[in-house]
Amino acid sequence: MGEKTRHLGRLRRRRHVRSRVFGTPERPRLNVFRSLKHIYGQVIDDTEGHTLAAASTLDPDVREQIEGMSKVEQARVVGKLLADRALEKGVTKVVFDRAGYKYHGRVKALADGAREGGLDF
Numbered sequence: 613m614g615e616k617t618r619h620l621g622r623l624r625r626r627r628h629v630r631s632r633v634f635g636t637p638e639r640p641r642l643n644v645f646r647s648l649k650h651i652y653g654q655v656i657d658d659t660e661g662h663t664l665a666a667a668s669t670l671d672p673d674v675r676e677q678i679e680g681m682s683k684v685e686q687a688r689v690v691g692k693l694l695a696d697r698a699l700e701k702g703v704t705k706v707v708f709d710r711a712g713y714k715y716h717g718r719v720k721a722l723a724d725g726a727r728e729g730g731l732d733f
Contacts, residue, residue: 626712633709634658642694642706642726642733644719651687651718653694653726655703665697687718691725698731705732 635641635658645652652668667690669678674693678686698706706726713719727733 622712624712629709629712633707635707635709639705639707640664640698640703641709642698642723642731643709644711644713644722646713646718651683651690651722653690653722655694655698655701655706664701664703665694667691667694667697683718684721687721688725688728691722691727692729694722695726695729695731698726699729704730708733 633641635656637657637659640655640657643654643656645654650669652670653666654663655665656663667674669675669686669690671690671693674686674689678689681689698704708723710719715723723733
């Protein structure tokens with residue numbers, strides 16, 4: 613399977629997931645983006661189109677923590693930080709948007725970290 617075909621398949625799955633997953637002010641959407649080096653998470657209110665909280669492996673306070681960790685461990689740290697930032701904004705319940713990625717590996721680790729941090733989904 614070529615790289616372009618795999619990418620287009622993920623985008624097709626993403627559209628399918630997004631047709632069902634919608635973030636409201638009471639229960640915003642926790643979105644995940646995974647690149648080859650980094651992982652990003654956002655808590656988004658889709659009714660207003662605002663990002664309420666965000667965290668990634670590029671954040672300065674995360675970079676010093678994750679040095680020497682595997683990518684899965686890094687994703688768990690990002691999930692915990694994202695949960696802390698969301699709880700500061702008063703968000704406790706979210707709906708998980710895996711963005712077409714399999715719920716496996718780094719995506720699952722970020723979700724588990726967010727649950728450990730106090731988010732409910």
